[in-house]
Amino acid sequence: MIKATALRRPQLTAIQITLIVALGGLLLGYDAGVVATSQMYFTQYFSFTPAQQGWVIGSAGYGCFLGAISAGYLTTALSRKYSLVLGAVLYMISALGSGVADSLSELVSYRIILGLSIGMIAMTAPMYIAEVSPSSIRGKMVTYYQLAMVVGFIVPFIVSYLITTGDSSYLQRVSSGWRLMFWSELVPALTFLCLLFAIPHSPRWLMLRGRDRQAQSVLKQLASDKQEAQTEYQLIAESLVETSVPARKLLFKSGLGFALFLGIMLAIFQQATGIAAILIYSGEIFSQALGYGPEQALKPQLWVSAVNLIFTFVAIYTVDSWGRKPLLILGTLGMLLGLLALALSIYTQQMGILSLMGVLLFVGAFAMSMGPVVWVMLAEIFPNNVRSLAMSIVIGAQCLVSAFVTNGFPILQKSTFNEVMFKGALPYFIFASICLLAMLFVWRLVPETKGKTLEEMGQLWQSRRNAQRELS
Numbered sequence: 001m002i003k004a005t006a007l008r009r010p011q012l013t014a015i016q017i018t019l020i021v022a023l024g025g026l027l028l029g030y031d032a033g034v035v036a037t038s039q040m041y042f043t044q045y046f047s048f049t050p051a052q053q054g055w056v057i058g059s060a061g062y063g064c065f066l067g068a069i070s071a072g073y074l075t076t077a078l079s080r081k082y083s084l085v086l087g088a089v090l091y092m093i094s095a096l097g098s099g100v101a102d103s104l105s106e107l108v109s110y111r112i113i114l115g116l117s118i119g120m121i122a123m124t125a126p127m128y129i130a131e132v133s134p135s136s137i138r139g140k141m142v143t144y145y146q147l148a149m150v151v152g153f154i155v156p157f158i159v160s161y162l163i164t165t166g167d168s169s170y171l172q173r174v175s176s177g178w179r180l181m182f183w184s185e186l187v188p189a190l191t192f193l194c195l196l197f198a199i200p201h202s203p204r205w206l207m208l209r210g211r212d213r214q215a216q217s218v219l220k221q222l223a224s225d226k227q228e229a230q231t232e233y234q235l236i237a238e239s240l241v242e243t244s245v246p247a248r249k250l251l252f253k254s255g256l257g258f259a260l261f262l263g264i265m266l267a268i269f270q271q272a273t274g275i276a277a278i279l280i281y282s283g284e285i286f287s288q289a290l291g292y293g294p295e296q297a298l299k300p301q302l303w304v305s306a307v308n309l310i311f312t313f314v315a316i317y318t319v320d321s322w323g324r325k326p327l328l329i330l331g332t333l334g335m336l337l338g339l340l341a342l343a344l345s346i347y348t349q350q351m352g353i354l355s356l357m358g359v360l361l362f363v364g365a366f367a368m369s370m371g372p373v374v375w376v377m378l379a380e381i382f383p384n385n386v387r388s389l390a391m392s393i394v395i396g397a398q399c400l401v402s403a404f405v406t407n408g409f410p411i412l413q414k415s416t417f418n419e420v421m422f423k424g425a426l427p428y429f430i431f432a433s434i435c436l437l438a439m440l441f442v443w444r445l446v447p448e449t450k451g452k453t454l455e456e457m458g459q460l461w462q463s464r465r466n467a468q469r470e471l472s
Contacts, residue, residue, distance in 0.1 A: 014132050014222045017199050018141045023192045024084060024125035025145040027091055028118055029152025030188055031060075036153070036280045036301060037160045038178035042107070045174050050410040052104055057280060059108045061403020063115020064122065065396045071123040072392025080128040080202045087120035088193040095185035115399070123395040127387060130379035131202040132222055139319035139376045139450065143312070146372035150312045152188070153279065154305040159184050207236050208385070240385055259381050260390055262446060267398035269438035270374045273335055274431035275366050276402050277409040278359065279304065284413075285359065300356070307360045311367035323450040324373050328442045331369020336435040338362030343428035370438070380449055 012020075035057055043053045067087070074083045090113055097110035126145050133141040160173070160181060203222070206215035216233055223229035278285065286300040319327060341358030345351050382390040409427060412418055418426040 011221045012198060012200075014134065014141070017132055017222075018129050018144055020192075020195045020199055021084065021125050021128050022144040022148040023188070023195065024087070024121040025148035026152035026188055027088070027185075027192060028122060029149035030155060030185060031091075031114060031118070031152075032149075032276070032279060033153040033156030033305075034181045034185060036282060037156050038173070038181045039280065040283055041173040042178040045178065046104060046107075048104070050414045054407040054410045056104065056107055056111060058403045058405075058407025059111045060115035060118065061399050061401075061406060063112035064119035064399030064402065065115070066112075067116035067119020068123045068395035068399055069119070069392050070116075071120045071395070072389045074120065075124050075127070075205070075388045075392075076208065080124050080131070080205050081196065081199060083120055083124045084128070085193065085196050087117045087124065088189055088196065090114075090117035090120070091189045092186055092193070095182055095189060099179040099182040119395060119399055122399070123391050126375045126379040127391050128202055130376075131204045131387075132218075134223075136451065137320060138380060139324070139373075140316055142376040142379050143316045143319055143372040146367075146375055147309075147312050147316060150305075150308045150367065150371075154302075154309060155188075156181060156184070157302050157305060203232075204236055204387075207233075207240060212237075256383070256386060256390075260393065263378055263381055263390060263394040264397045265441060266374045266377060266446070267394045268401050269332075269434065269441065270370045271398055271401040271405055272431075272434045273332075273366070273370060273438060274339070274405060274409075274427070274434070275363075275371070276406050277427065277431075278362060279308075280406060281409055281413075282359070284410075286356075303356075304359060304363050307364045308367045311364040312372060314368040315372040318368075319373060319376060320450060323448050324377055325442060325446055325448045327369045327373050328446065329439055331365045331373070332435050332439040332442065334365025334368075335362050335370065336432055336439065338365060339428050339432035339435060343425040343432060346428065347423050347425040349423060377446075377449060380452070 039053065039057060042048075042056075046052075048056065067090075071083055071087075074086065078086070094110045094114035094117060097113065098107060101107040101110055126142050129142050129145060130138055160177065200218045200221065201211075201214070203215040203218040206212070206218065212233075215236070216229065219229040219232050220226060223232060282301050282304050315327060338358045338361030341361065342355055343358075345354040345358060378391065378394055412427055413424070418424060422429065
């Protein structure tokens with residue numbers, strides 16, 4: 001007779017669970033890649049103005065804000081796991097609808113639904129990964145989310161070549177290729193949805209809901225031995241002592257208000273430095289700076305994607321050894337130099353290899369710093385009992401800034417003021433100045449969090465607050 005235990009589903013390791021949840025990042029990157037490869041074509045198909053073009057692309061960011069804010073409640077009430085499931089379902093609805101949209105309002109409506117999905121996933125996936133990862137490798141584990149995002153961004157370029165080939169490829173992309181690109185999002189979304197049912201609930205969420213026995217079972221599955229699982233269980237239990245106090249009040253106790261400020265500013269800087277605009281509008285940027293026509297736009301975008309991927313691996317292999325803060329400072333310096341090279345080459349009308357190197361330096365520096373490291377820090381700086389609420393606020397701010405950047409970039413880029421006074425370089429000078437502010441901010445205010453458990457983070461903020469009281 002076969003024992004009942006033999007019929008149980010095989011238990012996944014922490015790394016396997018992380019790789020599944022990191023696919024949420026692939027969905028985010030895949031959609032960004034789809035928009036980057038198709039926005040010039042659906043803009044021409046519908047004859048959008050720069051304002052309408054920006055509204056279509058930026059509308060997802062406004063939906064993302066709503067999704068992130070609602071995820072603060074959903075990840076506590078519904079669970080981290082089922083919030084991800086809901087996000088995957090909304091993503092599929094958006095993919096279907098965007099492909100059949102036949103007007104500005106329809107396309108915007110489905111992009112807002114896409115934003116709701118992205119907001120939920122962007123807030124929940126890094127948080128879940130951080131909650132199931134050992135502190136010694138948590139940085140690397142969370143950067144897998146960014147790696148998946150980068151890989152997701154590359155795939156649509158390959159798909160675009162496959163679905164529209166031959167001499168009439170440009171006309172195909174304008175007439176129907178962009179619709180096929182949106183529909184292609186169904187494949188990774190359905191894969192992600194199915195795999196989510198194999199992962200367990202976060203042990204920290206289970207303990208928040210009073211399901212301690214299930215939490216212990218999951219911790220034993222994730223830990224290397226029973227002693228490690230028991231130690232982690234005790235740390236979580238101690239960190240949840242104040243759960244009777246509303247999270248919105250706890251956020252402004254024990255120095256957590258400063259942690260929230262840091263999280264919001266890091267999220268804002270990540271997007272305000274212009275990465276979304278550079279990636280999504282890279283075809284138009286290369287057309288301006290290198291003279292590529294629309295039909296050749298995919299080639300230089302692949303260079304950007306390759307650099308993005310390579311330097312993400314740099315972050316993966318250094319974030320837990322070098323630390324978060326050194327990578328952020330070094331990366332923002334590289335981003336600043338890359339943007340200045342691009343801006344000055346355009347302003348002096350010396351476009352060419354310097355413009356290309358500026359873009360690639362900016363993207364590579366972002367990929368090893370502000371991209372993955374910010375996600376790591378956002379996932380780890382908040383204690384268990386306020387993490388859902390804090391992350392929803394932080395990711396909401398991030399989504400709004402991303403929406404402002406992607407919405408406003410084509411308007412500013414094609415404005416008379418930019419063309420006459422700055423010869424097209426104004427957006428890049430603005431992004432460069434924000435990089436400088438970000439570098440100074442990290443250097444002066446951001447603490448190093450390498451190697452600390454999620455429970456120790458609360459003690460870090462408490463110690464900082466006590467030190468400030470003694471000084472005053």
